Amino acid sequence: QQTADISTLSEKTLSTILEKDRTYYTQGKVADYIPELGKMDAKAIAFSVVGKDGKIFNAGDVHQKFTMQSISKIIALMIAVSEKGEANVFDKMGYFGSDKPFNYFSNLETTGKPLNPMMNAGAILTTSLISGDGEKPFLKILDMVRFITKNKTIDYSKTVYESEKSTGHRNRGMFYLMKNNGLISGNEDQLDNYFRQCSIELTAEDLAKIGYFFANHCVRFDGDATYKNAEMAKLVQSQMLVAGMYEFSGEYARTVGLPSKSGVGGGITVSVPGRMGIGVFSPSLDQHGNSLAGYHMILDLVKQYNLSLF
Numbered sequence: 212q213q214t215a216d217i218s219t220l221s222e223k224t225l226s227t228i229l230e231k232d233r234t235y236y237t238q239g240k241v242a243d244y245i246p247e248l249g250k251m252d253a254k255a256i257a258f259s260v261v262g263k264d265g266k267i268f269n270a271g272d273v274h275q276k277f278t279m280q281s282i283s284k285i286i287a288l289m290i291a292v293s294e295k296g297e298a299n300v301f302d303k304m305g306y307f308g309s310d311k312p313f314n315y316f317s318n319l320e321t322t323g324k325p326l327n328p329m330m331n332a333g334a335i336l337t338t339s340l341i342s343g344d345g346e347k348p349f350l351k352i353l354d355m356v357r358f359i360t361k362n363k364t365i366d367y368s369k370t371v372y373e374s375e376k377s378t379g380h381r382n383r384g385m386f387y388l389m390k391n392n393g394l395i396s397g398n399e400d401q402l403d404n405y406f407r408q409c410s411i412e413l414t415a416e417d418l419a420k421i422g423y424f425f426a427n428h429c430v431r432f433d434g435d436a437t438y439k440n441a442e443m444a445k446l447v448q449s450q451m452l453v454a455g456m457y458e459f460s461g462e463y464a465r466t467v468g469l470p471s472k473s474g475v476g477g478g479i480t481v482s483v484p485g486r487m488g489i490g491v492f493s494p495s496l497d498q499h500g501n502s503l504a505g506y507h508m509i510l511d512l513v514k515q516y517n518l519s520l521f
């Protein structure tokens with residue numbers, strides 16, 4: 212396939228791809244294991260890119276908000292590592308790539324440690340490592356999301372949070388297993404912070420800005436370098452590459468070939484190292500919990516502009 216020069220990218224390009232992939236939602240299913248998520252409009256779809264010099268391109272339902280879910284794990288990882296140091300965080304969990312679903316945790320019985328910070332067990336542990344009592348760790352995550360997106364209006368959905376808290380028994384099980392293993396020292400407030408971070412609501416454009424941030428040494432799309440840190444960006448993107456799409460990560464590395472993080476709210480954020488950020492949203496998921504139309508929009512853009520790392 213002939214590839215195009217990235218300077219030709221426009222909102223028209225995005226809307227053409229979006230229209231081509233719009234109907235993929237019929238082949239998947241909106242997450243309903245968190246009851247409140249089941250109420251999402253399966254037809255909603257959005258596609259955003261933040262390109263060179265922070266230029267923003269949008270297509271589809273640009274104002275549609277959705278919960279970031281597992282995408283919040285990369286923000287929590289950044290904060291925990293900057294507070295505790297990488298060695299202390301990864302002393303408690305692995306750097307392993309994933310061939311297991313996001314909620315897998317039976318290895319906690321054998322090795323006693325989560326595989327990585329992208330699956331639920333490692334993510335719950337990561338959030339528990341952020342300092343502060345009560346909801347303080349969650350507020351740090353929320354503030355960082357607001358900073359990266361330069362969007363102070365971002366908040367969390369109380370109803371999704373309540374819904375997760377009242378049905379998240381599997382996550383609660385992991386929390387107590389890790390407490391039993393001596394990895395977690397705090398009380399259930401720490402698990403609450405995880406539920407809350409998953410319930411942060413944003414748009415596809417916000418996700419593209421997050422992708423851009425990690426793609427550019429943690430420099431914001433408008434050039435603000437307050438958190439500039441090339442090593443941090445390397446660490447976060449390496450985890451996104453090997454485990455960001457759960458057990459689909461290996462196949463995704465073959466087809467898309469870019470650090471990406473999905474969430475069961477239907478969002479995916481993508482970093483094109485040194486270049487751009489991509490944000491997609493479509494709530495209908497494949498069997499791994501990744502947005503189906505979202506995946507196809509990313510794949511088409513990557514093919515058109517030859518964006519794979521490989």
Ligand SMILES: NC(=O)CC[C@H](N)C(=O)O
Nearest residue numbers: 280281313409474475500
């Ligand atoms: N993959 C996901 O997005 C999972 C996040 C979700 N809040 C959960 O803990 O089950």
